[in-house]
Amino acid sequence: xxxxxxxxxxxxxxxxxxVLGPAHxxxxxxxxxxxxxxxxxxxxxxxxxxxxxxVACWVAGLLYTCVAMIDxxxxxxxxxxxxxxxxxxHIVGPLMAFNVGLYLTFAYTMLExxxxxxxxxxxxxxxxxxxxxxxxxxxxxxxxxILFLAWLNYRGVLATxxxxxxxxxxxxxxxxxxxxxxxxxxxxxxMQHAALFEGHELPYGWIGVLAAMxxxxxxxxxxxxxxxxxxxxxxxxRSLPYGTMAGIMTxxxxxxxxxxxxxxSSASAMxxxxxxxxxxRQRSSWASSRTSRPGRSIATME
Amino acid sequence: MDFWNVLxxxxxxxxxxxxxxxxxxxxRIDTTYDNELLTSSREGEIEATAERHSI
Numbered sequence: 001x002x003x004x005x006x007x008x009x010x011x012x013x014x015x016x017x018x019v020l021g022p023a024h025x026x027x028x029x030x031x032x033x034x035x036x037x038x039x040x041x042x043x044x045x046x047x048x049x050x051x052x053x054x055v056a057c058w059v060a061g062l063l064y065t066c067v068a069m070i071d072x073x074x075x076x077x078x079x080x081x082x083x084x085x086x087x088x089x090h091i092v093g094p095l096m097a098f099n100v101g102l103y104l105t106f107a108y109t110m111l112e113x114x115x116x117x118x119x120x121x122x123x124x125x126x127x128x129x130x131x132x133x134x135x136x137x138x139x140x141x142x143x144x145x146i147l148f149l150a151w152l153n154y155r156g157v158l159a160t161x162x163x164x165x166x167x168x169x170x171x172x173x174x175x176x177x178x179x180x181x182x183x184x185x186x187x188x189x190x191m192q193h194a195a196l197f198e199g200h201e202l203p204y205g206w207i208g209v210l211a212a213m214x215x216x217x218x219x220x221x222x223x224x225x226x227x228x229x230x231x232x233x234x235x236x237x238r239s240l241p242y243g244t245m246a247g248i249m250t251x252x253x254x255x256x257x258x259x260x261x262x263x264x265s266s267a268s269a270m271x272x273x274x275x276x277x278x279x280x281r282q283r284s285s286w287a288s289s290r291t292s293r294p295g296r297s298i299a300t301m302e
Numbered sequence: 303m304d305f306w307n308v309l310x311x312x313x314x315x316x317x318x319x320x321x322x323x324x325x326x327x328x329x330r331i332d333t334t335y336d337n338e339l340l341t342s343s344r345e346g347e348i349e350a351t352a353e354r355h356s357i
Contacts, residue, residue, distance in 0.1 A: 013342040132306045140313035147320040154324050 016081060019158045020233045025243025027165035029068075029226040030250050034171045035115070036218030037254045044215035048208025050196040055209050056216025057255050064220035065248055072244035075227035079236035083228035111222075116145040157232045172254065179257045219255035223247055 044053040071083075080086040085104055089097035120138035127136040152160045180186045202208055226244045233239045331340070 013344060014339060015343055127306045132304065136306055137310055140310050140317065144313040144317045144320075147317045151320040151324060154327070 016231045017156075017158075018232060018234045020161060020229055020239070022239040022243040022246070023165060024158075024161040025226050025229060025233060025239055026246045026250070027168040028161055028229055029223045029244055029247035030172065031164045031168040032111075032222030032225045033218075033220060033247075033251055034168060034175070034254070035118075036221055037175055037251070040215050040218035040255070043218070044212040045196070047215060048204055048210075048212035049200060049202045051201050052204075052209040052212035053216065056212040057219055059213065060216040060220055061252055061255065064217075064223055065252075067220075068223050068226075068244045068248040069241075071224045071227045072241040075230045076237040076240045079230045079233075079240075081228065081231035083225065083230070086230070087227075112146065112149065116142045116149075119145045157229065161229070172250065175254050176257070220248065220251050223251060 040057075041053060044056050047053075048056070071087075074087050074091075075083065078086055078090050080090075082089075082101070083104070085097055085101040088100040117138075120142035123141045124136040124138050152163060182190055204211065223244065226247060227240060230236050230240060
């Protein structure tokens with residue numbers, strides 16, 4: 001901006017710079033969501049048990065894959081900043097655009113506040129763990145988080161999303177390290193996942209699946225944010241679908257690996273719940289059929 | 303003074319620096335450029351195309 005003349009020549013307008021590539025789009029989508037990969041399982045399993053958490057993960061995964069496909073498809077044709085707001089504006093009308101814009105503003109304002117508060121809390125936990133006595137004042141860290149993010153956005157979308165790309169990559173590697181170090185693949189496993197199946201697979205029955213559903217969305221919630229960068233992407237028709245679909249695949253992998261150890265045993269537990277006699281009958285009929293793949297895969301899983 | 307107390311003060315100071323930087327830039331931009339230029343952006347190419355279009 002510094003070299004631009006102070007008055008606009010006739011007809012000249014300010015416009016956004018097209019500086020982003022698919023990797024930035026990927027980092028934007030995955031970066032918004034990734035905290036849910038850490039927190040989602042705790043809450044969804046707590047609400048409805050392990051199988052409810054698993055069903056929520058699958059159902060929400062299907063829903064969000066559709067969301068990602070629709071969003072990337074629509075936005076690559078309506079390539080304007082604002083994401084769902086712009087889609088609503090061009091597809092439905094100004095009133096819908098107002099509503100959607102308001103929801104988006106609320107959502108991201110609350111999301112930023114919640115993340116800043118979590119950052120402050122985590123810093124105080126680290127302080128206590130390192131021997132700090134008394135309660136650490138969390139306010140300076142909360143305010144610093146918000147002001148730093150505001151300043152980063154102020155610097156521009158390229159600086160923000162390049163920084164975002166780095167921290168998202170670190171967070172994703174951390175998920176893989178967490179998986180490897182707790183699952184028993186590297187060293188001894190400390191988790192007792194098998195205990196989740198000893199008589200309380202579905203502690204609240206199938207209604208627990210509904211209770212788990214809204215935390216199941218955490219594994220993917222926010223991937224639709226990729227289309228907000230449509231106007232700053234160098235080639236929206238290519239980069240947006242590419243970045244968004246790579247993002248949803250990353251999230252599906254991250255949501256899957258954390259409970260991978262009990263995924264296999266949960267399949268057999270689910271068959272038990274659906275009815276042992278029925279399951280036995282199906283299995284024997286599958287086993288007798290040479291062409292039946294489901295039978296073979298379930299037998300393998302058990 | 304404890305390490306964490308130093309960090310608290312550092313966080314306050316950094317927050318003030320970021321806030322002042324943004325304020326200073328706001329004033330600089332506001333006094334350097336016309337309002338007409340600053341409010342001239344349009345939402346995407348579609349809107350710009352629609353404005354240029356005449357029947």
